[in-house]
Amino acid sequence: MNKQIDASLLGRTRAEEHDADVWGDFFIPPYFDQLALTTATKSVYITGKRGCGKTMLLKYFDYHTAFSKRRDQIPRDEIDHVGIYWRVDTQFCSSLNSRGIQEGEWSVVFESYFGLVIAIELLHAVKAIAESAFQEFDETRLASLTFPSAADYLDGVPTGAGDLLPSLVALRRKFTTWVSNITAMKRPVLPPGRDFILALISDLRDLPELATLSLFVYVDEVENLAPYQRHVLNAFLKHSQRPLIVSFTSKEHPSDNQTSGPESINATHDYQLLDLDKFLAISTPTPFFAEVFLGNLDIAASLATSPLLEIVRSQDRLADRQKSAYQRDVIGRMRERFPETSDKEIATNALREASLKVILIRKINKALKDRASKLSADDFLFEGAAPEALVTVPALLNRETLTPEKVLAELRRFSADGTGSFETTWVHNNLFGAILELYRPFARECPLYSGFDTLVTMANNNLRNFLILCYKTLEVAELRDEPEAPYSVDIQCRAAYDASEQLIKEIRTFGRFGEQLRVFVLRLGSIFRALQASPAMSEPEQNQFTINSGARTLQEKEHEFIAEALRFGILVEKQETKSKSGVGLDIVDYQLNPIYAPYFQISYRRKRKLEISVEQFHMLIMGNETDYRELARGLARQLSDTDAVQLGLLLQ
Known part of the structure; x- marks a missing residue:
């Protein structure tokens, strides 16, 4: 890489690898104005798969960035939207459960803990505002700032901004120590979450220069919280309005809408649902x-x-x-x-490579031998034979509906004037798959x-x-x-x-089904690769499947597995394409994420699908190796022993 380029900066593909302050590192997405987050009057629920930009977006609205020391000028209305990005500490939050304490009591504890965390962040935000280029509030004003309401909730707590922050930090440490020693320590007194935050905000808004301050809390990965914790935060969302609005993000829109009270939340009245994947798709990502x-x-x-x-x-x-x-x-x-080469150019270049040409000749001769034809590969490799047609010949020769003589005649016709079956359908339908198959022995070089x-x-x-x-x-x-x-x-x-x-x-790091999902991808990709290797290549670009038959419906655990695969972007849910059965039984197609295509040397284009039964799907995701190999052989039909071994080799 060029010495003038800091390569370490290019390796940061996850928002978590960036500092809290992303000023200058965040690029405004094309759908930015449609989000209207800074002018929101109610909560938002932001969804999107891993890598869609959720976390980076929230870091941009977080106070670390909004009041960054790298900003030369900060407008007056920035105070109207003071953002706090809170990433759920799943390990700690999971410890706030059971252990001799009833769930109702834990709900009270969690609400207080959340309020304490946000209160601490709010004081950090005020400090960041004072140290930034925001002209309305400086460090002198910060030094004289007090929070008189804090003493109403915590006995003996200092009310000056400079002393209150370390006091609350110490209280949080005491609380986390208690969580680790519930039976050995007395539970520390925490302030009531929502009321405490609102009281601190009210103290700030008493200052003329901070009179319009509103706090926007963005809870990231809310789906990882325990159900009762979700209910507590759902209540925060339910009652959100300026000056305190709590919003969520998750990989998908969850179905648990219950609050800690008798109410529930819904997208019509309580929040605006923002699907970043859809926003980006509509605005065209390229x-x-x-x-x-x-x-x-x-x-x-x-x-x-x-x-x-x-x-x-x-x-x-x-x-x-x-x-x-x-x-x-x-x-x-x-x-x-990043230049590309057309399929026709790839075919032309392939025939200039001695090793690839040898493979093509061997495939043609084998197909002719299997058909008991008197022709040979030399008959097809005549001077001027069109490369883009020639590389598809092995597949065509393996189709019983076509005679070798017919294929040769069509090849001569196409090479002479560009007409005939190769021009109308054969090249279009088979060239991509034929190139994949030709390069199959060189998996990393297609x-x-x-x-x-x-x-x-x-x-x-x-x-x-x-x-x-x-x-x-x-x-x-x-x-x-x-x-x-x-x-x-x-x-x-x-x-x-x-x-x-x-x-x-x-993939093995993806939640509770991580390793199972990884094995599933290896199995499914291997099957698609084996299907591609079928000599006739009648379905050369299979990379999706549908579950449309079987003696039973999908079970709950199978639905859960599909949901996890979709949540982590391993499978891509698509509307139904044409079914071979023609009876309209298909509901949805699932495409293997095309990012995995190069590893298996299968197509990244959405073309053909594999129709499987419920029982076959169960075997695919939960069967042992013997079950899987049986399934692979049954689906591939013409799978050779060599191909079966390759299926096993991919499962590493």
Whole structure:
């Protein structure tokens, strides 16, 4: 990588790897104005899969960023929206359960704990405001600031801002110590959560310069809390209004809407549901993905004031970024860095490679031998034979509905004038799959997994996955001592394989089903790969499935597994495509996330699907290795012993 670029900055693909203050590192997403978070008058519920940008968005609204020391000017109305981003400490919160204490009592404890945490953050926020460029409130005013209401809730607590903060921090430490020693210690007295926060806010609003202060608390990963804790926070959300509004984020919109009281929350009255995945899909992610990568390159190269960074950091420049000339420019720059090769060019280049040509000849001769044909591969490899048609010949020769003579005649016709069956259907339907099969022995080098547009498709609307693909490319280029763009197809496809492999290994960390989900991906991807290897290649691009038959309906544990796979983006839920049965039994199709395609050397395009029964699905996700191999052989039908061994090798 170029010595002027700080490579460590490019490796930060997760928001958690950034500092609390992301001023200058956050790029305004194209849907930003539609969120209207700073002017919200009620709670919001932000959902989106891993890598969609939820956490980075919340860090941007958090006080660390809003009142960053890196900001030269901070407008007066920034005080109207003081954000606090609170990431759930799942390990600690899970300890606030059972252990000889009734759930109703734990609810009171958790509400007080939440209030204490937010109160501490509020005091940190006030300190950050005073130390920032915000002109209405400085460190002198902070030194004289008092919170008289604090003494109403905690005996002997100091009311000066400078002393109250360390006092509350000490109380929190005492509380966490009690949680670890419930039977050995007396429970410390905590202030009532909601009332205490509102009282502190009221003290702040008594100052003319802070009179419009409103606190917006964003609770991240709320789905990881215990049910009773969710109910407590649901009550906070239910009664949110300025100056205290509590909002949630999660990977999906949960169904537990109960509060700690008799009420429940609903999207009509209590909050606005914001699905970031849908917002990004509607606004088209391609230009934004290009902006983020190019902007991060500028940051890594210490070009802090580049024209691109100035425009993507500004909330006022969104309209300029929607102009077609601008979008063509940023996309064009990415296509120059990550060039792609057309399928026809790939076929042409493949036949120039001796090893690939030998494979093609062997496949053609085997197919002819199986058909007892007098023709040979030499008959098909005539001078001027069109490469894009030639690489599909092995699959066509394995179809009983086509005679070798017919295929050869069509090849000559297409090569001569570009007409016939190859022109109308055969190339279009089979070339992509034929290239995949031709490169199968060279799993890490298939050129189909290269090019900016391909990277966007494989990322499947997920910014983090896209950045991983790009940064892996830079990493491989550096290792090969070819750090400068444009990056060769060989470098890109190897990077795609490495990124895919890395993300599959990461699956084991995905919640309670992590390892089971990883094995599921390996099994499903291996089956799709084996199906692709079918000589006739009648279904060359299968990468999705539907469950549309069986003697029973899906059980609860199977529904839970699907929900987890969808929540973590392992499966992508799609509307039903055409069913072979034609009886309309299909409800939904599930596509294996295309980011995993390079590892299995299967298609990242949504084309064909596999129809399985409920029983087969159960065997796929919960069966032992013997069950799985039986399933794989039954689905692949023509699966050879060699292919069966390969299925096992992938399960590592």
